[in-house]
Amino acid sequence: MTQTFFNEMFEYGEFDVRGLAATAFAQAGEPRAHYREFFTWMRSQSEQQMLKKRAEADAIFRRVGITFAVYGEKDVTGAGTERTIPFDVIPRIFQRQxxxxxxxxxxxxxxxxxxxxxxxxxxxxxxxxxxxxxxxxxxxxxxxxxxxxxxxxxxxxxxxxxxxxxxxxxxxxxVLEDNLRVPSGVSYMLENRKMMMRLFPDLFVRNxxxxxxxxxxxxxxxxxxxxxxxxxxxxxxxxxxxxxxxxxxxxxxxxxxxxxxxxxxxxxxxxxxxxxxxxxxxxxxxxxxxxxxxxxxxxxxxxxxxxxxxxxxxxxxxxxxxxxxxxxxxxxxxxxxxxxxxxxxxxxxxxGEEPLLKNVPTWMCRKTDDLQYVLDHLPELVVKEAHGAGGYGMLIGPAATRAEIEAFRAALVAHPDKYIAQPTLSLSTCPTWVETGVAPRHIDLRPFVLSGKEVRMVPGGLTRVALREGSLVVNSSQGGGTKDTWVLER
Structure with missing residues (x-):
């Protein structure tokens, strides 16, 4: 992939702009205003430069010890496998409004x-x-x-x-999920920003x-x-x-x-x-x-x-x-x-207010009518364990095999109160650097909200990205990565 490739890709909109419409690109394939400065800069970067920066980021994260343990995976000593969370050099950008x-x-x-x-x-x-x-x-x-x-x-x-x-x-x-027990991930939000400022200081002059x-x-x-x-x-x-x-x-x-x-x-x-x-x-x-x-x-x-x-x-x-x-x-x-x-x-x-944020429509399988609907539409739905976390214990119907669907069907019939189901939303995607080049990948965002004498938060959060093509699971334990999250002041 060369600098010419970058120019052609951005100029002719070779992304799947149907998925990118809500993040970086308009339907016509043109970068949205708040992404324009970034992509103007990116056109000037060569493939070799970007690959070098990606390798540098991975080396620094590993040297500093910014890793997580994967439960269920063991190394030769019997200890849990330590991994760095893949870091994507293309940020997720918000307009201030x-x-x-x-x-x-x-x-x-x-x-x-x-x-x-x-x-x-x-x-x-x-x-x-x-x-x-x-x-x-x-x-x-x-x-x-x-x-x-x-x-x-x-x-x-x-x-x-x-x-x-x-x-x-x-x-x-x-809102997909409320994490109120011991929510994690804020260190990656902070370290991702430090990494972007170290690798690309000129970007923070331009934006x-x-x-x-x-x-x-x-x-x-x-x-x-x-x-x-x-x-x-x-x-x-x-x-x-x-x-x-x-x-x-x-x-x-x-x-x-x-x-x-x-x-x-x-x-x-x-x-x-x-x-x-x-x-x-x-x-x-x-x-x-x-x-x-x-x-x-x-x-x-x-x-x-x-x-x-x-x-x-x-x-x-x-x-x-x-x-x-x-x-x-x-x-x-x-x-x-x-x-x-x-x-x-x-x-x-x-x-006494109307919610400003929507819930994903949810079927509670403990209810007879909801259970019947879910059983009738399993290939179309996402089914989750009510007490599950980390992307485990899920069925993503459109991506599941017949055997996986039937296994979940049996589990639902046996223990319906342990499951909920939701539609597979057409989630927005963001340009992401993957092995085949720059491609759209599904993302979510975890902002961190602090409640004390007042409710406060920093402008940003942890953007997680599903690096596998077509995947909706962003959890690091399931192969997901992270991005820096920008909120532009103007």
């Missing part, structure tokens, strides 16, 4: 979700009004009865939310791209603001499961960026209804934990008795209001896929 619209919708949604979590652990008004069935909450695997009636600081449960968004048409955003580097400062402000009353100079730590966790790089990275201690369960102990960490200077009282450990492993006296990842007695300290956990225990009930269909109703119920 479009971003502002998305941001308003995200703030609204996260506000409603926080109100919902508080409600179900207190008055349960949304249940009493018949909007959300009681069994969908009380029988939910993520519901924590231990949190019933527990007061949390400022009534904020999801301090950090990662909301997965896709665009299916001009200015038409859909006024809104910064994202201040995210760790916003995160630390959010965590400190969540401290229990009376903690004037709160001590904040990041609790990690340890080096074998797939997101350990992110844990260490964020702790370093915020200037806080990275701790494991063995570093913590409870005494006199307060939580402490062991230091070389003696015990240090902890006020706020940014926890990257799942609920089940936080306290062996309350949840899993075999866990060594948390601290015995932590929940008692938490209930007494002497430490804040970010995110709160029990937030998972609100990001479960069986609760997802009710989020627009939450917005209307708690805020």
């Amino acid at each position: 479009e971003w502002n619209t998305l941001e308003r919708g995200l703030r609204q949604r996260v506000n409603a979700l926080n109100r919902f979590i508080h409600d179900i652990y207190h008055e349960q008004e949304i249940v009493k009004r018949g909007i959300v069935p009681a069994d969908q909450i009380l029988r939910n695997a993520q519901y924590r009865p231990e949190m019933q009636g527990v007061h949390v600081a400022h009534d904020i449960y999801a301090h950090i939310a990662g909301i997965d968004v896709v665009r299916a048409g001009e200015g038409e955003f859909y 006024r791209v809104a910064p994202v580097a201040h995210y760790p400062d916003l995160l630390l402000d959010t965590l400190r603001a969540a401290a229990p009353s009376g903690a004037d100079n709160p001590t904040v730590v990041l609790l990690t499961p340890g080096t074998y966790n797939s997101a350990y790089f992110e844990h260490a990275f964020l702790a370093q960026q915020m200037g806080i201690e990275l701790v494991e369960g063995q570093d913590l102990f409870v005494e006199n209804d307060h939580l402490y960490m062991r230091t070389t200077q003696g015990p240090q009282r902890i006020d706020v934990i940014y926890r990257r450990v799942d609920d089940d492993f936080l306290d062996p006296l309350v949840f899993r008795s075999d866990s060594t990842l948390g601290a015995a007695g932590l929940m008692n300290v938490y209930r007494k209001g002497n430490v804040t956990l970010c995110n709160a225990v029990g937030t998972g009930v609100a990001d479960d896929k069986s609760i997802y269909p009710y989020v627009p109703d939450m917005v209307r119920f708690y805020l």
Whole structure:
């Protein structure tokens, strides 16, 4: 692929512009205004230059240790396989006005979700009004009865939310998933920007791209603001499961960026209804934990008795209001896929507003009529496990084999309450550098929303891209990659 090829490709619109219409290209094959400067620059780049930059990015990511572990894959020593997430050098670009619209919708949604979590652990008004069935909450695997009636600081449960968004048409955003437990990926958003600025500094002279580097400062402000009353100079730590966790790089990275201690369960102990960490200077009282450990492993006296990842007695300290956990225990009930269909109703119920962001139409297979429709249309639908994550446990009907479809049919009939189904949206794509050149690939976006005294976010997020042709699965564990996300200031 030569520089001439680039010129011909852009000039004559050799992309599948039907898929690119909502991102980079108009129907006529011309770059949209906010992509024009980038593609003007790209025409001046040779294939050799771009390949060299891609190799440089991969080498730097590997040297710095920006990797993730793939569960289920083992190397020769028996340890989990470590991979770098493929990084694409073509950014995903937003106009400022479009971003502002998305941001308003995200703030609204996260506000409603926080109100919902508080409600179900207190008055349960949304249940009493018949909007959300009681069994969908009380029988939910993520519901924590231990949190019933527990007061949390400022009534904020999801301090950090990662909301997965896709665009299916001009200015038409859909939320795919709400991640409220221990959402990950923000380190890749930050490192992708650093990498683009290192590889292509001239691009940031030609384009006024809104910064994202201040995210760790916003995160630390959010965590400190969540401290229990009376903690004037709160001590904040990041609790990690340890080096074998797939997101350990992110844990260490964020702790370093915020200037806080990275701790494991063995570093913590409870005494006199307060939580402490062991230091070389003696015990240090902890006020706020940014926890990257799942609920089940936080306290062996309350949840899993075999866990060594948390601290015995932590929940008692938490209930007494002497430490804040970010995110709160029990937030998972609100990001479960069986609760997802009710989020627009939450917005209307708690805020008295119409939702600014759409849900993907969803069939709940626990309902007889919905199940029958799904069984009749399996080859056309996406079927997901209600408690699934990471792109696992999914059926993408149009891309599935007959055997895969029949296997899911049997699973649905046997356990319909474990599944939901959705249509296969005509997701927008973005130009992506793949082995065969530049081609359209499906993308989603995970912006990170911080809730404290106010709801804040940086202009951007983690754009994930399905590198396999035709694939709709963007998860890194399923072969996806990432892009830098630009929000243009003008």
